[in-house]
């Protein structure tokens with residue numbers, strides 16, 4: 001059994017930032033621009049591991065590029081309106097290099113607590129690199145980082161959600177999470193049950209069609225908001241942002257639903273019903289992102305993607321649905337989302353809820369007490385990440401300046 005005794009202690013002169021995704025990188029970059037050093041820790045072996053390791057090949061940014069830029073560095077001019085995953089990763093790597101942010105990789109944070117007596121954060125991280133575990137035998141190599149500030153930037157998508165269905169063990173084919181999916185090549189000619197109808201579920205179905213697989217998409221409760229990605233060449237997201245300047249959210253929601261009806265037609269006919277709460281309301285309160293259609297609806301209408309209701313149980317060759325129908329499947333892909341992992345490692349603190357989100361809602365959830373901060377938990381994608389990063393860095397820089405000038 002591996003032990004977890006602290007084998008090294010590192011004093012951090014500046015904030016400890018946990019997570020080297022867009023949020024952690026932008027906090028560290030904004031701090032650096034203000035002359036504040038930081039230490040960025042990530043359990044992965046690269047920056048933006050979600051994008052590099054856990055997303056499919058055909059992924060592009062869902063929103064127009066100017067909503068996805070990080071503070072202080074625009075996208076290169078030759079990038080398209082919706083950059084590809086590779087382009088976004090290149091951008092993030094260039095961002096880290098240009099800002100001089102060098103994360104410490106393979107550092108999985110297992111606990112963080114505030115030491116009241118010392119007025120300092122104690123953050124324990126296990127070295128999860130293959131070389132470390134091989135050379136250290138049974139002993140985990142644990143480093144304790146000690147510093148005045150802690151920035152939580154581990155993201156809303158830290159861990160996979162894999163629902164436990166009755167009879168799952170009986171199913172004979174492979175079951176995977178969408179974070180493992182790269183392309184439909186491996187599924188050519190196969191019947192694939194895709195569980196979940198968010199942006200990932202829809203896009204994976206589209207990709208499966210393009211690789212001559214036969215996808216059936218499970219739409220639990222048959223309810224999801226689908227909006228066109230663009231209307232007459234204008235991004236739907238831009239329209240929503242523009243309208244929100246003048247109108248309340250509930251009214252913008254109604255307008256969006258109406259426009260979706262005009263541009264996409266009646267989706268009930270193809271088995272997709274709209275939730276009673278509006279798309280922006282659901283996004284902001286529950287984190288349920290509306291689907292921005294990039295072609296899946298057309299494939300549903302043509303019959304290439306079958307829409308089926310929720311799953312009751314699995315059997316050897318497929319699944320029984322809540323309406324009593326049986327659907328045959330050779331493989332199952334769970335496009336069932338992710339959850340935050342903060343409660344697993346941030347101890348003795350009630351700034352975060354049990355679900356791992358700041359208790360105080362947007363726009364005030366970026367600052368806790370005793371030098372605790374969060375970045376990237378606003379349910380507002382990369383624009384939320386950027387706005388948090390700027391505020392967090394500004395606040396810490398002020399405290400840093402006071403501290404250094406009083407010294």
Ligand SMILES: Cc1cc2nc3c(=O)[nH]c(=O)nc-3n(C[C@H](O)[C@H](O)[C@H](O)COP(=O)(O)OP(=O)(O)OC[C@H]3O[C@@H](n4cnc5c(N)ncnc54)[C@H](O)[C@@H]3O)c2cc1C
Nearest residue numbers: 019021022023042043049061062063109154155376381382
């Ligand atoms: C498929 C997909 C597409 C998206 N497309 C868009 C889009 O087009 N536009 C948009 O605005 N938003 C988009 N988002 C939402 C969001 O902007 C991204 O998820 C973005 O990557 C969030 O950045 P982050 O830094 O907060 O989290 P992440 O990118 O998830 O980074 C968190 C980092 O923390 C690390 N970490 C986690 N736990 C620990 C730990 N215990 N110890 C050490 N390190 C840890 C992880 O390894 C990871 O590198 C998308 C999300 C997904 C899943």
